[in-house]
Amino acid sequence: MNKKVDISWNYLENVTEALDSYKIRAFIDAKDEIIDCGVYNEYQFFEILFKMIDEEKLKFELYNYLKNNQDNGFSIIKQFSEEKKIKIKKVLSLLELLEIEGLIFLEDINKSNQNEDINEIFTKNFEDILIKVKKSSLKELKTIYEPVKVIFNSNICAGCGICAGICPMDCINIQNGYGEIDENKCIRCGLCYFVCPRSFLPAEILNIYQNKTSNIKNNKNLGPYLEAYVARTKVKEIKAACQDGGVSSTCILYLLNTNEIDAALGAKIGQNPWCPEPTIIKNKDDIINSAGTKYVNNPNLKLLNKFNLEDKKIAVIGVPCMMQALLKSKIYNINIPSINSVKYRIGIFCMESFSYEQGFLKICEKLNVDLRDIKKTNIDKGKFLIHTNNDDILSIPIKEINHLAREDCEVCFDLTSESADISIGSIGAPLGWNSVLIRTQKGKELFEALINNDLIESKPIEEVKPGLELLKKTAIGKKKNSYKHIIKKLEQNKKVPIY
């Protein structure tokens, strides 16, 4: 923090409140244990600490500004943004944090409780908000970020793995979609809760951060996107190994070959047949080994701190909850080195995931298939399909196996990886092709590079059937289902994610 600051009472008040934040105190108190643990060295420890203090200070500055101001609409946000010379989206992200922490309350004056449009439920119009500041003692209101055990225990964990990937004490273990914490090592800093996409996820803020250009098609069913295509790989080794169009594998091949990235995080089949495990992808062989969709939950992001990714550039291929975790951590950035290393978010469509024993193996049992006979699995036209080595196709309607999917996935509203740079999946595309939603400028440049280098062929999604309509319909269906389950959990007084 060797920058020039104007030391005023106001400044000191904000710094004091920041230093009094529970997660900062826990972090400072456990400095020696954290450095001994070895996930972060002393330099990284202080980088994280100072960034957390800066962010907390700015948040309390906003809180005190709101508290001391008469105006309580969007104009106060604009005023704060102009005075402090910070972007409105940054102020909005802090505003959401203040609400999540219970320090303010945001009322959307035009939102009806009877709203029938499912998209409105997961969005917020900040221009229509009234800000109500809670003025009781800050000490009473300050949130304690607890360890994510509470997320595991409430059956809402997405199994993304980011908590394990950033924990400074390396004390979270996620296996087969379920997590546990070594209580003897945990310092209760709450960083895991802070980054978790199922503790709180300000969905509208994520959309605002994605939405950087005026060309955006803000289709709320599919999240913000620039362009939509179908595409398939021209790389013959990938074509032979991939599930559908092979576009995600081709993205990684191009990024590695051009040194845009040093490695990618993905999933490959592990020691147990058809049971995936997180993997680091560094070359073409790794890409071929990791090709193909896996329907068993796999916490890719837990590898974030297992390898020395500092000063590296990485891409992550993963499902929507992983893209949400990464974008959330980018917005609420606390200088975690491995998260800063993520340069590309390559999202895969995901309807639901299964645990290995209680899900995937039970489906195989129902279809009476030996694991060693399986060549490929996929979901198409409402059916789960298993292709065997003898070229038989065994199928079962999804509705007959829905009960085997993870309960944790029921609250997930995102089908198409709305928080990715580029989203890829099979829904909407003809057989052997991928549907591709380009969401950010970076995603657009990557897709164009694949075409210019003759690595893929593509056509606008409007030219194919079933196309965008099926994708939208399936995406709305997932949002509705998620909302239904959230309401059910609330009626049962169960914990739900704050979206």
Ligand code: SF4
């Ligand atoms: S489990 Fe969570 S609260 Fe405990 S040390 Fe790790 S990050 Fe901190």
Ligand code: SF4
């Ligand atoms: S959702 Fe991700 S970050 Fe949250 S508890 Fe589960 S694995 Fe950890």
Ligand code: SF4
């Ligand atoms: S359904 Fe959602 S929570 Fe479950 S694995 Fe897919 S993206 Fe993650």
